[in-house]
Amino acid sequence: MSRTRRGGRPTEGLCWAARLDAGRRPDSGAAMAAGGLRGALTSVAALVLLAPALAFASPFSKRLDAADAVRSKDPARFNRLLTQLQSERSRATAAELEHLRLLVDYQHALKGQYEVAIGDAVALFDQAHDLQLKYRAGLLVANVAAVTRDFTLGLRYLEQAMALQPQVQDPDLRRMGFIVAGGLYNEYGQYALALESVTALLREQPDPRNLCIGEQIRTRALQGLGAPFDEERDIQSAITQCASIKETIPVNLIRNTLAERWAQSGKVNQAIALLEASLPEVRATGYTRLIGETESQIADYRLRSGDIAGAEAAARRVAAIKGQDLRWLPNVNAHHVLYEVALRQHDYARALEEYRLYAEADKARLDDVKAREYAFQLSRHELKQKNQSIALLSNQNQVLRLQQEVAQRSSWNFRLALALLLVLVASLSYWGWRARRTHGSLRHLAETDGLTGLSNRRHFRAGSEAALASCAQRQRAVAVLLFDLDHFKQINDQCGHSAGDWVLREVARVGRLHVRDGDLFGRIGGEEFAMTLVDCEVHHALGIAEACRRAIEAIDAGSCGCALPVAASIGVVGTRQAGYEYEALIAHADAAMYRSKVGGRNRVTLYEPPPVPAPGQPVLLDRRNADAMLGQY
Ligand SMILES: Nc1nc2c(ncn2[C@@H]2O[C@H](COP(=O)(O)OP(=O)(O)OP(=O)(O)O)[C@@H](O)[C@H]2O)c(=O)[nH]1
Numbered sequence: 001m002s003r004t005r006r007g008g009r010p011t012e013g014l015c016w017a018a019r020l021d022a023g024r025r026p027d028s029g030a031a032m033a034a035g036g037l038r039g040a041l042t043s044v045a046a047l048v049l050l051a052p053a054l055a056f057a058s059p060f061s062k063r064l065d066a067a068d069a070v071r072s073k074d075p076a077r078f079n080r081l082l083t084q085l086q087s088e089r090s091r092a093t094a095a096e097l098e099h100l101r102l103l104v105d106y107q108h109a110l111k112g113q114y115e116v117a118i119g120d121a122v123a124l125f126d127q128a129h130d131l132q133l134k135y136r137a138g139l140l141v142a143n144v145a146a147v148t149r150d151f152t153l154g155l156r157y158l159e160q161a162m163a164l165q166p167q168v169q170d171p172d173l174r175r176m177g178f179i180v181a182g183g184l185y186n187e188y189g190q191y192a193l194a195l196e197s198v199t200a201l202l203r204e205q206p207d208p209r210n211l212c213i214g215e216q217i218r219t220r221a222l223q224g225l226g227a228p229f230d231e232e233r234d235i236q237s238a239i240t241q242c243a244s245i246k247e248t249i250p251v252n253l254i255r256n257t258l259a260e261r262w263a264q265s266g267k268v269n270q271a272i273a274l275l276e277a278s279l280p281e282v283r284a285t286g287y288t289r290l291i292g293e294t295e296s297q298i299a300d301y302r303l304r305s306g307d308i309a310g311a312e313a314a315a316r317r318v319a320a321i322k323g324q325d326l327r328w329l330p331n332v333n334a335h336h337v338l339y340e341v342a343l344r345q346h347d348y349a350r351a352l353e354e355y356r357l358y359a360e361a362d363k364a365r366l367d368d369v370k371a372r373e374y375a376f377q378l379s380r381h382e383l384k385q386k387n388q389s390i391a392l393l394s395n396q397n398q399v400l401r402l403q404q405e406v407a408q409r410s411s412w413n414f415r416l417a418l419a420l421l422l423v424l425v426a427s428l429s430y431w432g433w434r435a436r437r438t439h440g441s442l443r444h445l446a447e448t449d450g451l452t453g454l455s456n457r458r459h460f461r462a463g464s465e466a467a468l469a470s471c472a473q474r475q476r477a478v479a480v481l482l483f484d485l486d487h488f489k490q491i492n493d494q495c496g497h498s499a500g501d502w503v504l505r506e507v508a509r510v511g512r513l514h515v516r517d518g519d520l521f522g523r524i525g526g527e528e529f530a531m532t533l534v535d536c537e538v539h540h541a542l543g544i545a546e547a548c549r550r551a552i553e554a555i556d557a558g559s560c561g562c563a564l565p566v567a568a569s570i571g572v573v574g575t576r577q578a579g580y581e582y583e584a585l586i587a588h589a590d591a592a593m594y595r596s597k598v599g600g601r602n603r604v605t606l607y608e609p610p611p612v613p614a615p616g617q618p619v620l621l622d623r624r625n626a627d628a629m630l631g632q633y
Pocket residue numbers: 451484485486487488489490492496497498499500501504525526527597
């Protein structure tokens with residue numbers, strides 16, 4: 001039958017470092033009896049409890065810090081402070097309540113109320129707003145879950161807490177994370193990870209105590225890995241480092257590692273001598289795990305060296321440790337040694353019994369190792385899955401961000417384009433309006449007589465031609481009136497040109513009063529005006545002409561300082577007499593107007609065609625009639 005010890009010296013129980021407080025303050029008898037794995041694991045939690053307090057300014061915060069600082073060193077004071085703080089919790093801020101909650105979780109853990117501690121620390125990890133509190137809650141769960149052998153939960157929270165560690169500002173808290181991770185990884189048989197953690201710790205230039213703890217974790221990880229190490233550099237310097245600050249637990253754990261090395265290389269007696277020499281100091285620590293490990297190594301090496309009695313004595317001391325866990329490696333080793341001793345003493349019944357105890361313990365230990373390995377693989381798997389999910393989510397987020405950015409940019413571009421378009425439309429509208437206005441002004445200028453605002457000759461003619469064409473189609477009557485002011489030159493000459501202008505504007509004003517919509521009224525010469533009256537029979541046109549004449553006659557130029565009368569000679573012609581040709585109508589109206597002038601002025605004359613001459617008789621026409629007739633024929 002071969003022994004099944006693996007990984008070198010006994011490794012059950014979590015990092016001794018957690019027992020640092022216990023090392024300074026030896027366990028009570030009851031605690032020693034409880035020893036073994038649970039005690040060791042509890043101590044890991046105690047290490048977490050040693051974390052420096054977070055800085056808070058208020059009196060409540062200061063007392064929280066004070067409680068935080070003594071939670072392991074002075075549990076009685078810690079409990080008192082916590083009771084006070086809880087009674088005054090109504091004064092606490094939300095952040096302070098979170099801190100208080102963490103301390104209460106520590107208190108539960110220290111009292112052995114592991115499930116309560118884990119339950120609330122898990123919730124705190126999820127709910128804490130302060131990153132450092134969250135980190136500490138995660139480490140607490142990791143430690144306490146290792147005590148309760150909930151390895152999966154422990155590793156899950158260890159990894160989650162360590163994921164937060166880079167953001168932790170407090171260097172002491174960061175170092176604590178490395179120590180807890182290194183210690184736990186060693187206990188989970190993950191020596192490479194333990195080495196990684198402790199290497200990170202040593203890079204952070206820890207204080208002497210943390211350096212000693214780190215060295216112990218490192219030697220154990222190297223041993224677990226079966227890595228070659230330089231005895232002087234890797235072990236003796238670590239022993240010196242720990243011894244110099246009187247850290248007896250780590251110093252002796254390191255010695256155990258050295259003894260393991262020596263025994264492996266055949267230096268069994270040297271290993272026994274080293275362990276025997278340190279045994280009094282080891283026993284003085286009261287640290288069950290260290291005592292059990294040292295004694296079980298002595299038992300093993302004595303057996304190998306042929307010292308059956310010495311081996312049996314040491315093994316029995318281990319087996320006698322009360323409250324130990326069946327799976328604890330020193331227990332397994334002790335039963336194996338006792339079995340071998342019984343065999344060599346030919347006490348086969350005892351050998352059988354010891355073998356049964358050994359096999360039972362070893363099986364339980366192997367199951368435990370498997371459970372840790374399984375927990376580790378599960379946690380790695382979960383971590384991988386989580387990282388993959390995070391990566392996936394981050395990719396999705398990136399895609400969403402990009403989509404948002406594109407949408408935003410498109411929206412900006414769209415808005416910009418819209419704004420530009422609006423500016424463009426506004427500019428175009430403005431310039432269009434300006435152009436239309438300019439065009440309108442120009443057209444108005446081109447069509448209007450500047451003095452009277454009436455249509456000028458050209459525009460009057462165009463409008464009249466259009467109206468005549470339209471009325472011609474419908475055979476509607478149109479009349480044309482031509483006005484010529486009488487002796488206007490005198491007004492100009494005697495009253496001044498501005499008085500003449502005023503009279504012209506007045507004639508335009510009164511003339512406008514006599515035209516309807518659709519009629520046309522223009523100034524077609526200096527003192528000549530014309531009206532085209534649509535849908536207007538000539539007799540009606542005569543009435544309008546007469547009304548105009550009277551209105552003009554009524555103009556009192558005295559208001560502009562001119563005593564001269566104002567009057568006009570008007571000629572009227574209708575389309576029934578002269579047809580729809582503009583030129584002919586104007587010529588006939590002009591001829592009629594001429595007749596008014598000739599007839600004494602200030603009168604209205606209807607165009608009358610010249611009498612048809614008797615054959616052979618010449619007809620004398622005045623100049624205007626002649627022009628009109630020439631135009632007609
Ligand atoms: N104040 C002013 N006078 C103008 C304007 N256009 C033409 N006249 C004047 O109108 C006068 C026309 O004079 P005439 O052609 O001799 O006609 P008249 O004096 O009215 O005499 P009869 O037509 O024969 O009654 C001239 O003195 C022109 O200078 C104008 O825009 N303003």
